[in-house]
Structure formats: C-alpha cells, structure tokens
Amino acid sequence: MFEQEVARVDAVLGPIANAPYDGEPFEVVLPPGAREVLRALLDHYATGDDAARAEVRALFERYPSFRWAVSLPDADFRTRLLHFSACDQGADPRDELLALNALCAAARADGVDIRPVLREVAALSSPVDKYGMGSTRDFLLRSAGY
Numbered sequence: 001m002f003e004q005e006v007a008r009v010d011a012v013l014g015p016i017a018n019a020p021y022d023g024e025p026f027e028v029v030l031p032p033g034a035r036e037v038l039r040a041l042l043d044h045y046a047t048g049d050d051a052a053r054a055e056v057r058a059l060f061e062r063y064p065s066f067r068w069a070v071s072l073p074d075a076d077f078r079t080r081l082l083h084f085s086a087c088d089q090g091a092d093p094r095d096e097l098l099a100l101n102a103l104c105a106a107a108r109a110d111g112v113d114i115r116p117v118l119r120e121v122a123a124l125s126s127p128v129d130k131y132g133m134g135s136t137r138d139f140l141l142r143s144a145g146y
Contacts (some may be wrong), residue, residue, distance in 0.1 A: 005037045006041070006059050006066050009037060009063075013031070030069065030070060034070045035072060037070070041059065042082045077112050084121075085136055093131045094133075115144045119141070
C-alpha cells in the first residue's frame with residue numbers, strides 16, 4: 001500500500017544516509033511528499049490492526065534511509081511516540097532510548113501528562129525483544145513508570 005512511495009523516498013535519501021560523515025553539520029532536504037507519506041503511515045499504524053502495524057514496522061526495517069531521515073518535527077507528543085513505535089528500535093536501541101528519554105523530558109517540561117499516552121502507544125507496539133534490551137513496548141512502559 002505505501003511501499004512504492006517509501007521506496008521512492010528511501011532511494012533518494014540512500015546516498016545521503018550512507019555517505020561518510022565528516023563531522024560537519026548538514027541539513028537533509030527531503031524529497032517532495034516524504035512527510036506526507038510518513039503522516040499517512042503513522043495514521044495507518046495508529047488506526048490499523050496488528051497486521052497493519054507489523055506492515056508499517058516492516059517498511060521502516062526495509063527502508064532504513066527513510067527511517068533515518070524523515071520525521072515530523074512539528075508533531076505532537078503522541079504522533080512522535082507513534083513514530084518511535086513504528087521504527088521499532090531502528091538500527092540501535094541505545095539511540096532510540098536516548099531519543100525517547102529526550103522526547104518524554106520535553107513533553108513533561110511542556111506540561112504533558114505523558115503516562116496515558118505512553119501506555120496507549122505501548123499497547124500498539126511490538127512485544128519482540130530485538131536486541132536483548134527489551135521490546136519497544138517495554139521501553140514505552142518503562143518510560144511510563146511500569
């Protein structure tokens with residue numbers, strides 16, 4: 001359903017994502033429609049069944065340049081958690097945990113009651129421990145204090 005668009009964006013971003021990093025800051029210019037594809041994916045993830053969520057997680061796994069580069073910087077806390085959940089620990093769960101901690105800290109500082117949102121998104125998340133550090137569901141529940 002979404003694969004053709006995700007693959008198109010990933011192909012454009014691949015050379016940037018896989019280039020040697022020289023330490024200098026840079027900005028990635030996303031291809032047209034990249035953020036719209038991500039919004040549609042996250043909506044599908046949030047409203048779909050277990051099979052739909054597994055499909056979205058598989059797309060993020062198959063297209064790592066898309067996963068790495070495309071984000072929604074203006075998104076609310078819930079949407080950003082859905083994105084975290086759909087990426088399902090990405091390439092390195094340590095990086096994902098740091099990002100989750102920062103996201104939760106920022107939301108708390110903005111006065112967001114993060115626990116109910118963390119529980120809601122955890123219920124949609126994968127229970128699979130991919131790297132021996134716990135599952136994405138575990139990460140979210142631990143952040144909620146469970």
